Amino acid sequence: MTLTAPLALHGLAESTRAAAEAFIAAGTAANTVRSYRSALAYWAAWLQLRYQRSLGDGALPPEVAVQFIVDHLARPDGADGWTHLLPAEFDAVLVAAGVKGKPGALAFSTVSHRLAVLAKWHRLQRWDNPVEQPAVKTLLREAHKAQARQGVTRRKKTAVVLEPLQAMLATCTDGVRGVRDRALLLLAWSGGGRRRSEVIGLQIEDLRRLDVDTWLYALGATKTNTSGERREKPLQGPAAHALNAWLAVMPESQGPLFRRLYKGGRISSAGLCGDQVARIVKRRAELAGLEGDWAAHSLRSGFVTEAGRQGVPLGEVMAMTEHRSVSTVMGYFQAGSLLGSRASNLLGQVPDE
Secondary structure (H helix, E strand, O other), X not given: OOOOOOOOOOOOOHHHHHXXXXXXXXXXXXXXXXXXXXXXXXXXXXXXXXXXXXXXXXXXXXXXXXXXXXXXXXXXXXXXXXXXXXXXXXXXXXXXXXXXXXOOOOOHHHHHHHHHHHHHHHHHHOOOOHHHOHHHHHHHHHHHHHHXXXXXXXXXXXXXXXXXXXXXXXOOOOHHHHHHHHHHHHHHHHOOOOOHHHHHHOEHHHEEEEEOOEEEEEEOOOOOOOOOOOEEEEEEOHHHHHHHHHHHHOOOOOOEOOEEEOHHHOEEEEEOOHHHHHHHHHHHHHHOOOOOOOOOHHHHHHHXXXXXXXXXXXXXXXXXXXXXXXXXXXXXXHHHHHHOOHHHHHHHHOOOO
């Protein structure tokens, strides 16, 4: 019998490394994997243009990360304008190649994300990480502060609080499509501000009915909870009734909960994708005549903001949303709380003369 060769005490065999990377890929949300691939495709194209080198040629020095930052982050040019160092001809090539959406500087969040992906790429290759070098971290921090001082802020999606939600629901009168969209909007909003990946991941088998006014739905692995342990969340009142109506027209009793529709309102066996959830939110906002920058995340931020408006304790909100970071959720929660605060309406307490 031929024995398998012993492994080295130091270092990983190629098969072991491949298996480890497969685990990492399988444990990463699909949306995250897509964003990683997009970022790496951009890095590969930019490196080829700027340095005539391939992404896999070895560890990048910190100077390359510094160049990436100044190439892509806008800064004041002293003449009431903004500039960045990426040559216009390179910018045009990147747009034409489809790795960049439009010419011009990138948002700080985009640059930060692409640097984070580069850092992860280096860690997976067991290379020295250029992004962790003090010069890179200091430049990124100071660039962020400089943009903030100049009034460049991160633009958030408009939050769907109670009034716009009711306006969106009022448009859901268009047959089967309206029944589906109403159930989706109310589950995503009333059920704890669900992410679009969580909405499209729900299966009919994840539902458990308690009574005519109450359902429980189970979440598995999510962006912030990767344990796979199933956690049940309640769906009550109008949200439960909307779910009843959707299930009543569903042709099947298992499979994806929210599905694509054919012309004529026929229900497909295929589930929705994340982009379709975003399009449903935007379409209903447009039909309702609502102004704002609407997206799937508007339901999550709106749930938290409305909970703050209604004085729901933060702990109860986080139990529903499953936010891990208090700082992440507090911006929306405090904004909602202040809308009902006496401190935000002191003039309203002063008698008219």
